[in-house]
Amino acid sequence: MEKTDVLISGLGPVGAALAVYLGRLGISVMAIDRDTSVYPMPRAAHLDHETMRLLHLAGGAEAVSQASQPLSAYEFRSRDGSLLMGFKPGEVTTATGFPQSSMFHQPTLEHALRARLGEISGVSARLGHALTSYSASDDGVIAGIAGPHGAYDVEAKYLIGCDGGQSIVRRIARIELDDMGFDEPWLVIDARLKDGRERLTTIGLQHCDPRRPVTSVPMSPGRHRWEFMLRPGETPEEVVGDEFIDDLLGPFVDPASVEIDRRAVYRFHAVIAKEWRKGRVMLAGDAAHQMPPFLGQGLCSGTRDAANLAWKLAAVLQGRADEALLDTYQAEREPHVRAITEMAVFMGKVVCTQNEKEAAARDRDMLSKPEGERFVVMPDTIGLASGVQRGDVLAGTIFPEPWLETGEGRKRLDDVAGLAPILLFRDGGEAAASSFRAGGGFAMALSDPSLLDEGDRVKSTLADSEAVLVRPDRYVFGRGEARNLLAAWNAYLASGTSPA
Template structure:
């Protein structure tokens, strides 16, 4: 039996599910397969930044997550004596996107919310207990063999997207190699549930940079807490995972009797990036495309950004509004961001993982030479887009609110936005865009964030992934946008003048 769809998604974790929602919301027919038969019941990813919460809001998952999360008040790195080496603190309760700068969340809650959203999209078929066996390119697309509970069947699709994790079958079949950035450290991860109605031990994320044993301590969703302990030379996963050893490790930080162990697992923290993210009709997203140490809390965030970057491009190609060259922009736009984050995560990891006492003492002396106030910084801001935008673009568009009291994202959905001062000019430009750009009237801007982006320009064009494409005259912006859809290149800054 052979079935057909526009897109076959392999892997229905948060990245695959968000991608399926984005595609389905734009009318793309999707078959999404997942080897497991249900949501993995224990937390894995722990952190979402405000940009990712905004993107998940567009996918219908943020509201449930926000009820099962708590903001991180600070993120601190302290030495073995408890002295602050460096720290990061949000600059306000909410970021310009309208979400907390950093939220510690419960991953199963997110996955259930996204799958519930998928259930309401008729053009998406989500299939649990179905696994990819093989695929080959055929007729400009792919034909995949899928093993399901009732036997094997074929799926013919224009594109196959591997969202199937670090051991991606899609990546392996495609023969795509990984670039190893040289970080490989074993850590024990302990997830706990707090007893007696306690909702939190702390709101601070802590890296204990103690050469005797580096430790990470993180508040999770309310009622949960995570510790990560670096394995020392000679220790085995079996040795450190016993009840007695867990109690010994946790005891300096909390009474073991006040906790229930929800999960214990030893992971190797890697820094790996796929050399190719697109190979014809084959694309990779999330951990299939990149893996990073957890010290920036950006693994899942990066995967959701992949999905938000990719889905509207695939839909535009399928509908004939864009050439396939647009898909060549995916890796050049996303990889520099991923490499920057991964580099910072590796740097932080090396800072934390120092086990040589003399090296740790030299590290501490250098960092403690600054006044303590200078060691506490604003929460780390991430770079915007370096390509796929006009000159002056690339920043994240703020969420200014809407006259109805709802978010702009509620009104617009996952679509490109043309925000303009002149409704007539915008209407003409929008008509010329063939429906590719959503027209929006100029919005209330009490804090002046949109005005700062527009800098007096009559219009602002925002990509579906909420990066600013550019500011300028509406017709010129739309013309530049159409040129980008045709080539994957935004090389006409004069078009926005």
């Protein structure tokens, strides 16, 4: 029987990112997927700057950056075109250096992640192989897998279900879903622009017309997506016809100027798994949660799952942390996912109003506010509420990424630190830094001449503190005296409880 540290069921972008993270941390991984190739059509469309940073750690951001375009605004407009609410990028460069919002091409990301997988020893990707069953014990999991040459078993210490909304891992574990009360059918149309045209617009639009709500968003250069809410009585078979689609597209674009790549009816759900971990079995991405697309946070949330889970699994498997640390996975990630999902549901309800009187009341209420209150800077997503030092206003926020001057030229801090926790310190913290390095951390003095702190972002983060400790998933763990931070970090690894 074959053995591996971690078996991942599902090799979409979340499963692939998780496999890369674990492989880079020295964990043996077998990742399986029932399909034999990357799905050729884009599904997810949006990445925020924090997720781009995490994907850079997985080796996918450079390819995505070359096949994406920033979003200049995201607007919700009434039937007559009045601005109900909207979001625009901030004027200041993001803390990560990536665009605040990027509209991207998902297959490009998946190919890049799978190429990175192939470069990591100890990681095996098996396409055309599907999980059929498993039994879990306190010591691990025995999984049954169907491959192109027959069935076989694999023994793993942990099984991670990254296998989508219909997750077989979740079903076998009998994990129930918390339904947040949103379930609407939409027709999704992905199109390529003809004659070399790169874009119709750089603005994402929610057309809040009660006769038929419509989403219109640019994708990667040369591509565009429309989503049309189905009316009562319309069937999936009816709405995917050429003539029907041409009528839908007519008010927005000349149908002859685009080539349709995909037409499909989806139900936009809002559900969250009640358990993300059952012993040696865990869920990530759509297997753990699904949200309406109105915030573009589905893949972003799954990538955050992978980044949170990977370093904890590695720490436990390598004996640097107690298994109780894995209980923090859902405790830290679910509040983040739930808050984002609730906001996406709110936005969806604004968009999906089909009652004329309710839509008119919605418009009057929203338009009664000054435009300055309706059109605001895109907010960053919320940070962590646990797993960080209490009482520190910056704990749980994303740490800004500086550049380093190396013998090979300028590099991002993440390129040098990898997936290790980071300690940046002022004079006086060297003793704690040495201990931190011995435990696998990356430590650097703020006075190091190779640190290029443009805009003094790192100095501003430290403020008057001696040091700042950053988690491997790039959230600020806390600030203070270096030795106290290290003690709190070690206590967190040992117990999984948030430091005081």
